[in-house]
Amino acid sequence: MLKNRMKQYTPVAILAAAILLIQLITLISGTGYLLTQLTMSAWYVLAAVGLCMVMGYAGQISMGQAGFFAIGGYTTAVLSTIDFTDRLSGGLPRLLDSMHMLITRETIYGDTMTYLTPWASLIAAILIAAAAALIVGIPVLKLKGHYLAMATMGFGIIINRVVLGTKAFGEADGITNVPPFKVLPFFEVSGDFNIRIGNYYFAWLIVIIAMVLLINLINSRSGRALKALHGSEEAADAMGVNTARTKVIIFMIGAVFAAAAGFFMTHYNGGIGPSESSVVKSVRYVSIVAVGGMANIWGTLMMGMVLNFLSLRGVFGHFDDAVFGIILVLIMMFMPDGFIRKAVFYDIRNFVNRKIIKRGDK
Template identity: 55%
Template sequence: MVGQMRTSQAKLGLLVAAVVLVQFFTSITGTEYYLTQLTMAAYYGLVVIGLCALMGYAGQISIGHAGFFAIGGYISALLTTYDLTPFAASPVVGLLKQAGLLFTWENLYGESLLTCAPWTAGLAAITVAALVALVLGVPVLKLRGHYLAMATLGFGTIIYRMVLALPAFGEADGISQVPGFVLLPAGLLSPGAIMITGESNLRIFNYYVAWTVLLLGLLLLLNLMTRSRSGRALRALHGSEEAAEACGVDTSRAKLQVFVLSAVYAALAGVLLTHFNEGIGPEEATVMKSVRYVALVAVGGMTSLWGALIMGVGLSFLSLRGVFGSYDDAVFGLILLAVMLFAPGGLLQLSNRIPWRRLWPATRHRQS
């Protein structure tokens, strides 16, 4: 167990070092535009590790996580762009304003808008996603295998249809001109406000914000899954639901907790990425997106949060760079198929079959 912890710390150290090195490297070579896609990929990575906890540890499949991502992104976008100025006189709006839940900002055309503050909107969006997950999870998690897959697929389809059909969500155009997520107001540390936004002068800062959120998310899951009682319960559950139940594990409760947690991860990623991209469109809610998250978890190895993180960020980055061209979706389909056929333990698991120890005699000594 101690050894496991030590390797976990070493991996974390390596990852942090890699994140910092990439930033230095891009700054030196003047290729900082890579950081934009790496930031976006990190947010997608957050969805993937959340889903990994659900699939790998609780053994439940969800083909509807793009739905939770969209709930987070769309609600946050709607609340921060819906102008409340016409209602400024009403007592409710006045009360909200006094409570500090609203903020005033100027859009691209210089119009002054009074909307929900990003903090309020983000929290509201995540709460809604958690509640939806709870309401959906109670009946759905009683089902197993195919039923669960189809039920979550159905949920994702409904969300997609809603964002595509409701005028409030901008129909096919989505919602644009979403303000930045202000972390520190202007004048406190720097002359400009420090916020999550796509502006290029805050690119490096946003890169670190995204990776901090991702690594904190990873740490929380690692702690929950390996050290807590509920984590052990989950692993027991994945092994055999009947055996876990016989040992006194409240299986449906454990599953529900992870389902809600992974929905919160997806919603948080949706909120932050929407502010970073300054908008969100219906393509974020498609079933194909949900399937893509499943593919990323599968290729990283179902039960490996590290694998899910590395593969999730890496492949999302390549996809965002447009490496796969018009074969983007096909590549993810192929990955899904190939991994399940030839390496159901994930791509990184394959490396266990390679005799590293013989290639590197020093490690043999330490590990024995």
């Protein structure tokens, strides 16, 4: 049993070593600026592995993951940019202050700003995302296949249009000047050049914690129920698994992962824009999970890290979104079970052999 547990966590140790190694390489080669995109990739990976549980393991396709990312990001963007400085005598600010939930900082213009601690908006972001997933999930997760895909995509579109059409959300401009998130007295999540390395490690630490939680889940009774749901919903039902409830719970977990990712990303970037909630972004998460091998959180992590990094570095140029779309189409056509899987070499060999045999026939 202990040996099994060690084996489960080996990939976590490898990931930690890789994170360290990458930082050392950037240090030696003097390319520390790359850590910015690697940090952002980590936050996108967090949303992607959440979707991987919903889509890969439980088999419930969701085209609305960017919607939950945006819920997390916009929640904190709105809540932590309200300036209470001139309204400290009001009832609500006094209440918040008595709970030590208000903090002050100096803005770039030299004024003082009094605002809600991001810890509070983190909790709000998680609760709102979970509630939204619950409300959307109960009716929508009764659907299957492309109907579910369409319904979740509808949810994503609604979030996107609400963000674009609401003044409080900054419409097409999004929300800027989001303050840093002070996690510890000496460390904050922000795009500050001086703490780039710290932010890089913090982001990947959160991803590692998320991975440990998900590995545990996958190997638990509930994880087995999730996978069984994917294999045969009727069988899971007949064996006593409350399938409707299980689907909603994993959908909520996926949503919370995305909202947390959106929350951190917004503090890291100092703002959020409506493009984060677009359907194209949701497609991106789906294609990362697909190319990552569907029911494979490690494949999703790897592909999420690599593809997001390349995308953020601008390697794909104007074809950024197209690249993710093409990946999805190719995977769906040739490897509907995903790319990074144990059996993939076997599949490729079969595919090549078949081609050779065909040619031999001529």
